[in-house]
Amino acid sequence: MDTRVIFQDVATVATPMLCVFAVDLATGKDIDPMPVLLTTSDAITSGSGRFVRSGEFKAALGETMLLHAPAGVKAERLLLVGLGKAKTLSADHVRKGAGAAVRAAKPRGIREIAIAFPEDHALSDEHLEELPCTLTARALTEGAELAEPDWDTYRSNRKDLSVRQLTIVAKEEEPSTRVEIEAGFADGLALAAAQNFARALVNEPGNVLTPTVLAARTKAMCDEAGLPCEVYSTAKLAELKMGAFAAVAQGSAEPPALIVMTYTPEGGAAESAPVLGLVGKGITFDTGGISLKPADNMEKMKYDMAGAAAMIGAMKGIAALKPRVKVIGVICSAENMPDGKAYKPGDVVTAMSGKTIEIINTDAEGRLVLADGLHYAKTLGCTHLIDAATLTGACVVALGHLNVGLFSNDETAWEKFMAGTAASGEKFWRLPCTDDYREQIKSQIGDIMNTGGRPGGAITAAMFLKEFADDTPWIHLDIAGCAWNEETKPWLPKGPTGIAVRSIVEWVRGYGQSA
Ligand code: BES
Numbered sequence: 013m014d015t016r017v018i019f020q021d022v023a024t025v026a027t028p029m030l031c032v033f034a035v036d037l038a039t040g041k042d043i044d045p046m047p048v049l050l051t052t053s054d055a056i057t058s059g060s061g062r063f064v065r066s067g068e069f070k071a072a073l074g075e076t077m078l079l080h081a082p083a084g085v086k087a088e089r090l091l092l093v094g095l096g097k098a099k100t101l102s103a104d105h106v107r108k109g110a111g112a113a114v115r116a117a118k119p120r121g122i123r124e125i126a127i128a129f130p131e132d133h134a135l136s137d138e139h140l141e142e143l144p145c146t147l148t149a150r151a152l153t154e155g156a157e158l159a160e161p162d163w164d165t166y167r168s169n170r171k172d173l174s175v176r177q178l179t180i181v182a183k184e185e186e187p188s189t190r191v192e193i194e195a196g197f198a199d200g201l202a203l204a205a206a207q208n209f210a211r212a213l214v215n216e217p218g219n220v221l222t223p224t225v226l227a228a229r230t231k232a233m234c235d236e237a238g239l240p241c242e243v244y245s246t247a248k249l250a251e252l253k254m255g256a257f258a259a260v261a262q263g264s265a266e267p268p269a270l271i272v273m274t275y276t277p278e279g280g281a282a283e284s285a286p287v288l289g290l291v292g293k294g295i296t297f298d299t300g301g302i303s304l305k306p307a308d309n310m311e312k313m314k315y316d317m318a319g320a321a322a323m324i325g326a327m328k329g330i331a332a333l334k335p336r337v338k339v340i341g342v343i344c345s346a347e348n349m350p351d352g353k354a355y356k357p358g359d360v361v362t363a364m365s366g367k368t369i370e371i372i373n374t375d376a377e378g379r380l381v382l383a384d385g386l387h388y389a390k391t392l393g394c395t396h397l398i399d400a401a402t403l404t405g406a407c408v409v410a411l412g413h414l415n416v417g418l419f420s421n422d423e424t425a426w427e428k429f430m431a432g433t434a435a436s437g438e439k440f441w442r443l444p445c446t447d448d449y450r451e452q453i454k455s456q457i458g459d460i461m462n463t464g465g466r467p468g469g470a471i472t473a474a475m476f477l478k479e480f481a482d483d484t485p486w487i488h489l490d491i492a493g494c495a496w497n498e499e500t501k502p503w504l505p506k507g508p509t510g511i512a513v514r515s516i517v518e519w520v521r522g523y524g525q526s527a
């Protein structure tokens with residue numbers, strides 16, 4: 013999509029479809045909706061007033077109503093887009109609303125749209141807290157860009173319904189506001205590109221996106237972004253003594269890939285400065301291995317590399333946004349297969365850290381590859397770690413599809429992460445990983461078992477990882493429930509979500525504000 017910002021009176025913009033946001037001023041639940049447009053353009057409010065007052069359009073979040081050629085407005089069509097209650101209006105609602113606008117254009121074959129930048133001062137002050145300009149511009153851009161792709165990539169009768177041009181129209185205001193809107197716009201474009209890159213990787217089937225192909229695509233992205241990227245395979249795993257990662261990979265005909273991406277801020281980083289390690293689970297297909305998964309829904313396990321994709325996407329975003337902090341991305345990619353050479357329950361493997369792991373279930377493979385990834389990141393000099401993984405079904409049971417499970421051994425790292433979610437709009441819920449859970453994964457024959465039974469399955473998985481993060485401040489994101497959108501939403505199609513990319517970038521920016 014070719015996206016731009018212009019500063020002009022919205023009523024004078026020639027476009028096939030002009031999208032205008034609306035909020036509902038009604039507060040109590042028994043009161044009829046009171047939609048109000050977030051524009052100060054008289055031409056638009058009077059041209060659409062009849063419809064806004066009709067009761068047909070309630071301004072619910074993601075709701076749209078299409079009007080044709082209202083008088084006094086140069087656009088051919090006017091699309092009213094609901095952002096929900098005025099009281100709860102946030103940049104995230106603008107993100108969703110912008111997405112709903114793009115998604116409304118697509119089935120109608122409309123290729124060019126304009127979105128009016130929301131003017132919250134169209135409302136009286138009592139109704140809402142002011143939306144900050146930069147964040148609003150960022151969210152609007154991001155939401156529109158995220159809504160554009162459809163994930164039916166391999167359909168031979170695929171219709172091209174892409175929206176090719178988006179014009180964001182803001183009022184001609186004072187130069188400082190312009191600068192803020194333009195900055196938010198640039199930020200949104202970079203973040204959306206990072207997320208869409210991750211989503212495209214997650215969408216690929218397992219036969220296309222093997223660990224080798226994931227590495228090649230990552231390398232190509234890094235080359236373009238100017239990030240050094242090293243790709244290793246079986247021999248390097250043996251050399252580094254990554255016994256846990258290698259065990260998972262050994263049952264597949266596809267060789268594993270260990271990918272290391274490095275971002276160094278301009279002018280280098282001080283010796284004492286933090287080095288952030290981004291570690292991603294990249295299982296390109298998870299059959300469960302010898303502890304084979306049931307056939308039902310096994311096809312979904314192509315998205316078991318969404319944690320890796322999140323980190324690769326985040327590195328792309330970081331390369332574009334240039335925070336003043338060093339970041340190393342470590343991706344552990346393998347295919348988990350049953351085979352004559354596959355690892356088995358009862359096997360004991362030695363991780364890179366030297367810890368011995370008793371394999372109880374070969375389907376708990378993610379924590380094994382991450383154990384070596386986390387330890388390796390520390391040996392590369394990382395002082396702070398974050399990992400993302402579609403790690404457990406138990407996390408999906410606990411939190412559903414709305415919150416990512418978050419675990420941490422460090423209050424400061426966690427607080428920094430949560431602070432960033434105000435801008436990202438993504439939801440995370442912290443679960444415990446206190447040492448008293450360690451008992452559940454104690455092994456009789458070795459140091460640790462790779463599963464801890466059904467109770468607290470997401471927690472014992474995190475406990476396993478914590479063992480390898482050790483004293484290093486660490487955050488673990490279990491994205492199993494949030495990486496794939498199972499239901500079409502007004503602002504997002506079914507398919508990969510790109511979850512956690514923007515929150516991870518925000519966390520990184522928290523350690524080094526953009527240059
Ligand atoms: N990749 C799965 C977790 C998963 C489940 C992701 C559902 C997305 C949706 C992971 O490797 C796995 O199989 N975990 C097991 C762990 C168990 C054997 C302790 C699980 O959750 O059942």
Ligand code: MN
Nearest residue numbers: 298375376377
């Ligand atoms: Mn598994």
Ligand code: ZN
Nearest residue numbers: 295298316378
């Ligand atoms: Zn898995």
